[in-house]
Amino acid sequence: MRLSPDEMIFWQYGLFKLNGTVVFTWALMFVLAAGSKLITRKLSTGLERSRWQSLLEIVVTGIEKQIQDVGLRHSERYVGFLGTLFLFVALASLCTIIPGYEPPTGSLSTTAALALCVLVAVPFFGIKEQGLGGYLKSYVEPTVIMLPFNIISEISRTLALAVRLFGNMMSGTMILAILLTITPLIFPIAMSVLGLLTGMVQAYIFSILAAVYIASATRVRKPTPELNVKR
């Protein structure tokens, strides 16, 4: 029983291994990039739109609205990063319908890489919005004693993102593998539907949590207004 797609080796040359995680990630990247390129070759702004363009518009405006609901006002700056996170994880779990496919997010390396991207993106957007001094000052809010706790919370948030996504995807594929050896007829199909649902929810959760972390790093810290009391 395979613990992760890391163990499916397609090709090996010395230390360089082409395992299942890498190959399926490349396949997903190719599908996303080539599909978008094909659809956006002839964009129309009139009333006549192809259905693929409408599909992409629904997806992009939906993601922008969700980002705005979380609290990031200028969502067009963040929709590239957060939208890519959501689409990659969602497509990775949606393609489990295809036989022979294992989601690359079922390997801790992929989810750790995605969590590290979020870890780098939060200070990046924070410094872009508030400048280096303003962002670093947010670590000593509300008092200086909180500095180690803030740093620890950054690291543990990243770890939690990686392990949450990994655990959910791996448990989906493992349940399926176990059930196929016990009751191979109908029950694995029900569990695979459940796996699809949790995959979509986890994609949404991953990108929404990344949006919340970026929102907390970029929010404007207004000084508290003084109360003017006329005596």
Next chain:
Amino acid sequence: MDSITLIAIASIVTAGLTIALGSIGPALGEGRAVATALSSLAQQPDSATTITRTLFVGLAMIESIAIYCFVVSMILIFANPFWNHVIAQAAGK
């Protein structure tokens, strides 16, 4: 009892106990979270989208505790370094 048997017993028992005890807390927490979300939805149906989104985010954070326990359990069964070590020693002898 030699070390191979001891490691096997400890790993199996701990793996079962980890996931058994580790899923009690998150299950209770998620039940309370959904119950509170349902009562606030009944009180304010207009903010249904905000409540639902916050509920999902909260459920994911609670669920991750159970996921940590599951990952530890899987590591003990499938990727156990102590087991691999003693097996390699026994195979080498």
